[in-house]
Amino acid sequence: MALRTEHALHGRRRGRNIGLALVLVGFVVLVFSLTIVKMMGGASMEAFDHQPRTSILPRDQNPPARNPAPVAAPGTPAAEQGVGSTVPPQAAPTETSSQ
Numbered sequence: 001m002a003l004r005t006e007h008a009l010h011g012r013r014r015g016r017n018i019g020l021a022l023v024l025v026g027f028v029v030l031v032f033s034l035t036i037v038k039m040m041g042g043a044s045m046e047a048f049d050h051q052p053r054t055s056i057l058p059r060d061q062n063p064p065a066r067n068p069a070p071v072a073a074p075g076t077p078a079a080e081q082g083v084g085s086t087v088p089p090q091a092a093p094t095e096t097s098s099q
Helices: 009-039 075-079
Strands: none
Touching: none
16 A cells, blocks of 8 residues: 655644644643742732631731620511510500591
């Protein structure tokens, strides 16, 4: 069987594929290196999750007192029963006849 010669189109396509592969490998190396550089300063970095960075805030010398009793949300059945409230529950309205 005779050896087949490669068509010029296949040679150009292979060249473009190799070039694209090199660009993609370069991008992966860039992202990986940036990740490693950012992780090297891990003591001052926290995850970017839109949360306050409480670890870098100074401690409060007089923290607010915690409320030990649970408080029911207004308009819930527990609030109507007076759970966790210092205010006595309101009496049910009485029906009066005005005749």
